[in-house]
Amino acid sequence: FPPLSSKDPVGCIDGNTFSRYVGVTRFDQLPVSKKTKDGLLEAKYVKMTDIQRASLPHALCGRDILGASKTGSGKTLAFIIPVLEKLYREKWGPEDGVGSIIISPTRELAGQLFDVLKSVGKHHNFSAGLLIGGRKEVNEEKEHVNDLNILICTPGRLLQHMDETPNFDCSQIQMLVLDEADRILDTGFKKELNAIISQLPKHRQTLLFSATQTKSVEVLARLSLKDPEYLSVHQES
Numbered sequence: 001f002p003p004l005s006s007k008d009p010v011g012c013i014d015g016n017t018f019s020r021y022v023g024v025t026r027f028d029q030l031p032v033s034k035k036t037k038d039g040l041l042e043a044k045y046v047k048m049t050d051i052q053r054a055s056l057p058h059a060l061c062g063r064d065i066l067g068a069s070k071t072g073s074g075k076t077l078a079f080i081i082p083v084l085e086k087l088y089r090e091k092w093g094p095e096d097g098v099g100s101i102i103i104s105p106t107r108e109l110a111g112q113l114f115d116v117l118k119s120v121g122k123h124h125n126f127s128a129g130l131l132i133g134g135r136k137e138v139n140e141e142k143e144h145v146n147d148l149n150i151l152i153c154t155p156g157r158l159l160q161h162m163d164e165t166p167n168f169d170c171s172q173i174q175m176l177v178l179d180e181a182d183r184i185l186d187t188g189f190k191k192e193l194n195a196i197i198s199q200l201p202k203h204r205q206t207l208l209f210s211a212t213q214t215k216s217v218e219v220l221a222r223l224s225l226k227d228p229e230y231l232s233v234h235q236e237s
């Protein structure tokens with residue numbers, strides 16, 4: 001079992017304590033909604049992987065996360081579940097607009113995340129959109145983007161909407177996720193990411209996942225992470 005941070009257990013979720021969820025092994029033991037549990041079960045997700053066990057108790061307590069584990073270790077659910085739960089607990093609805101943004105370095109990966117979100121989140125009533133370059137007319141997207149609760153985007157397309165879409169509003173976002181953060185933070189996306197971050201509210205939860213751990217002060221400062229939890233999982237096989 002991966003080592004968890006020795007941070008003091010804190011009160012979280014409905015008066016329960018964080019420590020209660022340290023060491024649980026199955027999704028149905030987590031403090032998540034029935035809608036999410038049903039989605040997980042129907043997609044045949046029962047036992048958590050190591051990175052999921054290490055990060056979900058923290059993420060579900062509202063902490064910022066820097067998670068690192070190798071490709072194929074299950075990082076997607078480690079952020080999709082907190083995204084769904086955050087908005088569910090906030091009773092996010094259709095009129096509340098964009099509540100969560102997930103950034104992925106490539107169109108292909110963004111599409112895969114979208115499929116997982118649709119599957120695990122199918123019992124929730126959130127609207128979600130895939131905003132990636134070259135997929136469909138950006139003008140068509142512009143008319144709907146403010147009606148979406150969860151955006152899965154590539155950096156360039158998100159920035160295009162921030163720059164060009166009238167009234168595009170991210171001021172209420174509760175959660176920002178960077179998947180494959182090491183790749184997004186590569187020089188190629190540095191400018192885009194800086195521009196995106198500068199337009200997002202600072203009061204939010206931020207989850208970063210990547211295949212390699214980064215503790216770069218520059219990166220953390222740019223993302224304004226608050227006392228983040230560093231979780232690094234190395235599994236055999």
Ligand code: ADP
Pocket residue numbers: 044045046047048049052069070071072073074075076077
């Ligand atoms: P990563 O992002 O770390 O590369 P993914 O999230 O893409 O990993 O997951 C890799 C594969 O493992 C996917 O096919 C996914 O469906 C599967 N998977 C993830 N979590 C679990 C789990 N808890 N139980 C069973 N399969 C899982």
Ligand code: MG
Pocket residue numbers: 075076179180
């Ligand atoms: Mg991944």
